Amino acid sequence: MTIIESRVDSEIDILTLQLQQLIRVPSVSAKKQSTVMECAKLVSEIMIKSGIKSEILTFDDNSEQIPPIVYGEVRSKSNPNGKTILFYNHYDVQPPEPIELWDDDPFSGKIDGNFIFGRGASDDKGELITRIKAVEYFLKEVGDVPCNVKFIVEGEEEIGSSHLQEYLTKYRKKFHCDAVIWEFGYIDEHERPIISLGMKGLLCVELNVKCANADLHSSLAVLVENPAWRIVHALKTIRDENGTILIKNWHNDIRDFLPEELDCIKQEDFDISDFKKNYELTKIFNENDIEKIKKASVGGVTSNISGLLSGYIDEGSKTVLPSTAMAKLDFRLVPNMIPQKQFQLLREHLYKNGFKDIELKFLSGEPACRIPVDNEFVKLVESCAIEEYGKVVKSISSAGTGPMWYFNKILQCPCVSIGCTYKYSRIHSPNEFARIDLIKRTTNCIGNIIEKFGDSKK
Ligand SMILES: [Zn+2]
Structure with missing residues (x-):
């Protein structure tokens, strides 16, 4: 399927413009600004415009301080008893400081050719828009989604997802699903999506x-x-x-790496000189042992x-x-x-x-989380990524941390990371950007995942 190619140009612009709209609301969770709530409402509005039923879930009635979860849901008319996919994302962003190192206002959402700049452009508003647009495609073009779809968009990811575990427990029934697409995924310097199966x-x-x-x-x-x-x-x-x-x-x-995990590690590559050049480093640990470096990055x-x-x-x-x-x-x-x-x-x-x-x-x-390499959902995501990008890298774990363990334990389903974030898109740093071409390709890829998941047996 080619979601983007099948749409007229003006529609493509809506995707970028809606992302720009999201970037322009400074939802810095660390600063507890009122704009965090404003951003939650905007996410909900964008979902509703896309045909997704949405509501804002609060932690409890007395805690206005705790950012809400924006919930979205579409039930498949043709396949209501089939599987349910859940997209986990976040609408909050890191503080933009040091502001003097930005070329433009950190919340400008400036579009320059294939690039859109601003805090949250990649992490995580760019990722969120790919999920919403993929669902919108089915609703607008087909009038139905191939599988049931749910969204959890939280507002505290950048400050450690402090209340996510409680939210997941409280709304466990509502959030019930068969698989989770994680909030981000990198695209490496060879234009290969990295499917990540865990978090430290x-x-x-x-x-x-x-x-x-x-x-x-x-x-x-x-x-x-x-x-x-x-x-x-x-x-x-x-x-x-x-x-x-x-x-x-x-x-x-x-525990030791499993044989299939070692296979994944072997297939991953790591360009030491490129890495050093990008961060202007003079030395790194285990510089002469690439296997050690690769193992450390996923399991050290x-x-x-x-x-x-x-x-x-x-x-x-x-x-x-x-x-x-x-x-x-x-x-x-x-x-x-x-x-x-x-x-x-x-x-x-x-x-x-x-x-x-x-x-x-x-x-x-x-705690850390790692989904088994031979899980069926992992295979499905991998095949969809290959369909769109022609190639893929499977990584057993991201080097970073996220609340994947809670999803895996509370909702009892596999979580897989796939996304549109270019490896060097300066997330958490000044001049964060997203590549518009990658946003569109990932939208296609997410669309493929939704379609194949609808076909898979429960
Ligand atoms: Zn982040």
Whole structure:
């Protein structure tokens, strides 16, 4: 099927213009702006215009602070007892800062040839529009959808999907489905879509240490321990210089790759020089071992310092011995690792290494998820992607984290990532963009998936 080619030019423009409309509403969930709600309403309006029944689901009546879920549904008239596909997306975006590094207003939605710019252009408004337009095609051209379709569009993805688990539990019946198309998917530099079958888990923690009741004169460093040094010493025990985590039993629950997973890893490619060039890096871990790099990216654990704070950081010098120091860390986890259990191991590690004085706080945790390579839905998505793009890369897991585990466990169905996000489209960075050609091709691909899913037996 060729959804886009079969439509007149003016209709193609509607897709881009609706995406522009979405980008122009700054739905930065981190800032709790009123425009987040405005964006939810706009998504719902666009769905309704496309023929999708839509409603806004709130967390509970008293919590206006919690962004709602925009729900969409179309029941197939010809196949009402057939399968149901669910599209999971999000309408919130990352903060645009640093704004001075943008060439235009971050929420301009400026169209320049094949590119549309703005925060959310790819992540995730561009992806969302491909799903809506694919469903709209069937409704407008055929008057029916081949399978039942549902949409969950949340507003807190960029701040850790804080209430998604509760939403999924509360509306479990309403959201019932047979398979989920995940909110994003990359297209690599060879124009191949990457089908991803999983997400890593995440544990976020905060370390705090206080050595005195106030900042002291730094001459007292002969007597008083500096909290910044304390944190540095503690951090140094957590990971070595090659990135290996040194916490006892940290890796115990990690299972080996399955043979079919190893096959996928083998087929993936990773261009080291291209990667280094794109981010202007001078070196990366395991630079001379491509297999190790590929395995790490889909199944490696990390310990990352995401923030360090202590002392005087303004212009010039200040001879001060700060009273406090703080560090924020995130740990990527892989299947079978339980965030709370890993947190306990970290606590024991600090304790045993003499850092009882460091206060350790659990900020958030999310388990990893990986869908089996031989799952029928995976095969269906793969064949549709090949039909549209001629080639495909199957990745057993994204290097990032998302709430896939909750969908998999609560709705009990497979989740597969496929999308239109060009690998270097600067998501979360200044001058984020989306390629309009990829948006259209992915719309076709999603259309193919809906059609084939309708044909598949329940
Ligand atoms: Zn994002």
